[in-house]
Amino acid sequence: MADSNKLIIFDTTLRDGEQSPGASMTKDEKIRIARQLERLKVDVIEAGFAASSPGDFESIKAISGIIKDSIVCSLSRANDKDISRAAEALAPAQRKRIHTFIATSPLHMEKKLRMLPDQVYEQARQAVRFARQFTDDVEFSPEDGSRSDMDFLCRVLEGVIAEGATTINFADTVGYGVPELYGTMLRTLRERIPNSDKAVWSVHCHNDLGMAVANSLAGVMIGGARQIECTINGLGERAGNTALEEIVMAVRTRKDHFNLELGIDATQIVPTSKLVSQITGFAVQPNKAVVGANAFAHASGIHQDGILKARDTYEIMRAEDVGWSANKIVLGKLSGRNAFKQRLEELGIKLESESEVNAAFARFKELADRKSEIFDEDIMALVSDEQQSHDREHYNFVSLSQQSETGEKPTARVTFSIEGKEVTCEGNGNGPVDAIVNAIETQTQSGAELLLFSVNAITTGTQSQGEVTMRLSKSGRIVNGVGADLDIVVASAKAYLAALNKLHSKTEKLNPQM
Ligand code: KIV
Ligand code: ZN
Helix, strand or coil, rough: CCCCCCCCEEEECCCHHHHCCCCCCCCCHHHHHHHHHHHCCCEEEEEEEHHCCCCHHHHHHHHHCCCCCCEEEEECCCCHHHHHHHHHHHHHCEEEEEEEECCCCCHHHHHCCCHHCCCCCCHHHHHHHCCCCCCCCCCEEEHHHCCCCCCHHHHHHHHHHHHCEEEEEEEECCCCCCCHHHHHHHHHHHHCCCCCCCCEEEEEEECCCCCCHHHHHHHCCCCCCCCCEEEEEHHCCCCEEEEEEHHHHHHCCHHHHHHHHHHHHHHHHHHHHHHHHHCCCCCCCCCCCCCCCCCCCCCHHHHHHHHHHHHHCCCCCCCCHCCCCCCCCCEECCCCCCHHHHHHCCCCCCCCCHHHHHHHHHHHHHHHHHCEEEEEHHHCCCHHHHHHHHHHEEHHHEEEEEECCCCCCCCCEEEEEECCCCEEEEEEECCHEEEHHHHHHHCCCCEEEEEEEEEEEEECCCCCCEEEEEEEECEEEEEEEEEEECHHHHHHHHHHHHHHHHHCCCCCCCCCCC
């Protein structure tokens, strides 16, 4: 199986990506991302971890009912209860996969699981045997695989393949791997395990040492893996996961070396990156490969001269091939509802009802009155805004006025609704944003700690909307709120209220690796 030239792209943005503190998403947000992942043509979408929370369960179920082309997958720990829950959530899927895992390193077995190796071996086999009752497509991961004992790994993996595991995912859970060693370990496993040819081998790398992409590719080239697990923008816990966009463009650009086939539509990479960043509030660094704002900007005079003479002097990929659209103006003040609706469809945004389309169109008109040129990014931001007020109506922004003057303490007056009832509050602070946060806190008294405040321009130019992310922490929970507006102080108020709404929703989620 490993000799095939097809490289399977397994996207885990909605599961491992979401484990990143503050990246939690609502069901509607996950559905939007899943639809976009299908447009990107990923082979497998890991939609969540069904047993972790009712919210995750419902999201997987909804995604299973919507996605037609990609395989939909749920993570589950290696026990019957988790696996049954995964199977139930995946029931509507046309093509489904259960992904079960258990830690195999001495450290994890002793300190975390408090289990003996023989018990882990039995539990892994039993989990795969049970999962096979629900689907023929079962993936098994030895968690912390790269720090596990090779003899023990061989025994466990041979056992789970004998039980019917069809994919074996060699996890570098803590990003400890080094390309040559990781790739060689995988090759050794495949060589030593007698039934290794009965499974597709997969790599799953974390980026703690900045080597997730290099390790994944070594797993493919040295180890013979034919599936890579990755996330959009490399989103994930700590330093993140393998970045999908980097893998795809490395394999495509260096086909001479990798000689692998991909099913991905690369022109959907940038739209997907922007959507994930906007929904999660994790901004993409400008110099990020492929999807960073500067990835195709040639600032130095020498480079520009080279590019003008012949594009490939300094360009190994073309911006348009990965979906950079050079800020196309798509709509304006005179655009009607039909044009707006059509653009939503072209962007792959499906609003559930006509009343949602109407509400989004009303927002569009409001924006077009204040901003003459509307870009795709503006449309995506206003749809997110609309979905936020639709999803979490505990707090809703209404209006604000704010005064700042050199040498004076800024003041703010904010009106917002709490469960539909409008309140107006006032506050001052060291800066305008501090003033609006203090004003809101006079009513909400959340006492949350602000961990991060960032502002990014959605498009270029001073006419651009500002997108603000506020990351709040309270009682051990971390959430991100995102707000966009032409006025960055208004965007800040929206972001703060969006974060408070997430804290208010009290969605507790189990971390699968705890
Ligand atoms: O990093 C990891 O080990 C995981 C597993 C659950 C595959 O995410
Ligand atoms: Zn992981």
